Amino acid sequence: MTDDSSALPAAFFPPSGPPAFTRADFGPDFHWGAAAAAYQTEGAWQLQGKGPSIWDDFTRRRGAVRRGEHGRVATDFYHRHATDLDLAQAMGLTDFRFSVAWPRVLPSGTGPVNRRGLDFYDRLVDACLERDLRPWLTVYHWDLPSALQAQGGWANRSVVGWLADYAQVLARRLGDRVQHWMVLNEPMVFVGAGHLLGVHAPGRRHLGAFLAAAHHATLAQAEGGRALRAALPAAVRIGTTFSCSYLTPHRPGNARDEAATRRADALLNRFFVEPALGLGYPVAELPALRWLLERYYKPGDDQRLAFDFDFWGVQNYTREVVRFSPWLPLQWATLVPAKQRGVPHTDMGWEVYPESICQMLKQYSAYSNAPQLFVTESGSAFPDVKTDGGVPDAQRRAYLQAALGQVLRARREGVDVAGYFAWTLTDNFEWAEGYGPRFGLVHVDYETQARTVKDSGLWYRDFLRGAPAGASGAAAQRQAAGGAAD
Template identity: 80%
Template sequence: MKLTPCYDEPLPPAFFPSTAPLPFSRLDFGPGFQWGASAAAYQTEGAWQHQGKGPSIWDDFTRRKGAIRRGEHGRVAADFYSRYETDLDLASALGLTDFRFSAAWARVLPEGTGAVNRRGLDFYDRLVDACLERDLRPLLTLYHWDLPSALQAKGGWTNRSIVGWFSEYAQLMARRLGDRVPQWAVLNEPMVFVGAGHLLGIHAPGRRHLGAFLAAAHHATLAQAEGGRALRALLPDSARIGTTFSCSYLTPHRPGTADEAATRRADAILNRFFVEPTLGLGYPTAELPALRWLLERYQKPGDEQRMAFDFDFWGIQNYTREVVKFSPWLPLQWAALVPARQRGVPYTDMGWEVYPESIYHILKQFSAYKKAPQLLITESGSAFPDAVANGRVQDPARRAYLQAAIGQVLRARREGVDVGGYFAWSLTDNFEWAEGYGPRFGLIHVDYETQERTMKDSGRWYQQFLGGGVLEDGRVQAAVTRQQ
């Protein structure tokens, strides 16, 4: 692979924790480590009504006045549906070994169940084949938040029938693509699509109701395990089945005060709620006693056993830490997050603190579970302002974050954590949900008017790093032989 020139602008010192294990190279991770980037259907595909695709809850939600900044939507997005071969060529040029993407449920089952849209399945056939032609192992996420509108009309995640609907969808995808897709993720960040979509109302379907949140959360927990079982029944023994969790390293605002108990309660909701049921531990109700009787309204005999599933890996998706304080105004968890802007720390365009060490702490936390499977970092990234100037996007802050985050993964790995891969979020810029097209996470810049792609300096650094360059003080030294 041809290596591009490195750039030597100074990098913000705040991005490099003193504990980052520098210098290091790709070779330090070993030959089997997975290096990838991630994407999601609604955020990138566009083609929202193309070739028989049905509408999703995000198609509906983006029509609501005030729901999305600047009234934007994902009807075209990054036009990945038409440009996937170009984007996969770029992924291959980066030196990636793996590419994570999601399927749009409504593209293959426009009504969510029943009649199959063959043209939608054909698209994912072509996409998988295109990955394999470029030596990119596909990692397919079944559900990345875009529920078919037809199922939402029946209650969506608040309807217990969704467990069966989702299992049917999983079986369809496994039968069609299981001979070529070696790794699968069942759900993407259930706490986000359940919490932001059913309690806070800031994501689709835009509900704000504690009962809706609890029902959706329980049904998502069941679907997570049932989806895993549906895949395992149909896929080859060699296939790896996982699911992904959003998680943040949590610290108390004022140690030694009520903030510490609030932090434990927040951890039970934000980090443990969907993980522990998969291990047969049930929900973390010891820290949240009220949760027990609230959930009893939706649980049925045998559910605790049905929630458990022996995943081959967990996808860890971490962007920041959160600082927690006691709050008497938030029932159930009695805890609130202190915004980074109020704490005088560096933060990204999403308002998230720049704290790469969070990824190390979360890897240590999740690996501490007895019977924890292998961990993959399936999302990690940062959003900062970007602009193309003379054919180049200089993004030293993102480049520094990427370097520091990878260093924290190596730190955990050197301490015995079984972490087997790192997937940057995201391959290209994309539609960032309620934030619209403002925040840019991509390694590759997208001009949304022309759909022109430009590799950012962060992407060029990742390309060099995967070619075997040695990282020292934020700069790439002489390249050595690339190792897969």
């Protein structure tokens, strides 16, 4: 086989070198996709009856987003979705994951439906099916309607019912064609970054708001699942997604760092998973959660938190190294940045550590009643420079190759993982980081909206056509094809 992996960064691969495998090694029923999110791609922020979201509000704050950028146009997916889905089809993807913008469908968060907004998602689903792309719908990917934030947002327990009602609106319109549904995207990120750290919308920094929002999101995760199950055909599969990182102590064998790692794992990796399984919150490892139980728990919440999901979406980008910290009373732990540790890292500052995917798949599958798993986000941001009509991105290609090798390793070790979704199809608005980090398999010129398939996207296409994982030829393919897809 043709293999130019010797030119790729050695840090992406284990000591034995890059993995050798083909698509066939994953089996005929494995799902191959890419993922996207409404606020990060759609634009059209005030068109056809759409209401404002907390991210529309947050991006107006001075200093909230790098360079003062926003998602009002983003990648103009609202108008260019056919072009982007054509690229996904040409790449050989079998599945496409997207989210619905809550305020596009319900401008006030509740009440009358904006038919023009719902019609867009109707067309989007049909466009996926016309290209043999199975649509995967995420109900909530961080864009809460501003009208609901004015009533307390996720810190208001009423959000549980608001989300359930919204989910049923979507199910009644799209449930005849969408077979895979996800309730929430990464709840620990939107409640933690948005309500404790203040670096994401709605920009709050308050422990009480965080605990309230976290509990209500856990309830909404389950209640949203029940609402979908009540409204959808029995064959439809319902899941949700979790952010996660493989955690290791900064000083292995140090009692304080080891204990801090267990507490961080309870907060970052287990907080939303175990209540869904009927196990409750991991209070034994994280005693600070007793504040949540005392202030926000109501009789019957133990039962309300649980829901029998058909699958979980595992979303992993890196590992984190943990050390004890006396200054963070929630978990008494801090994460040691990759730059500080002197290890290879991406543009996001995340360590290059693909083995984290395998470790987290194994951790989640170890629960006795765990459902089937899918990797619903996995990717990397590196600098991209257009050259000779294309975008050579050897680091991203190597990351993708190594990540898939770790997913295959998990499957071979008995984990029921049935799909992989690259983050993301096209470059997009990366939240508080703005348009700097690029995760896409497709490059977007934000001034012209021109699309160019990167070498990583060409590699993914060739791999899905049956080429071995180590094979490349991407630059030659790009030159032969002319590179750009506008």
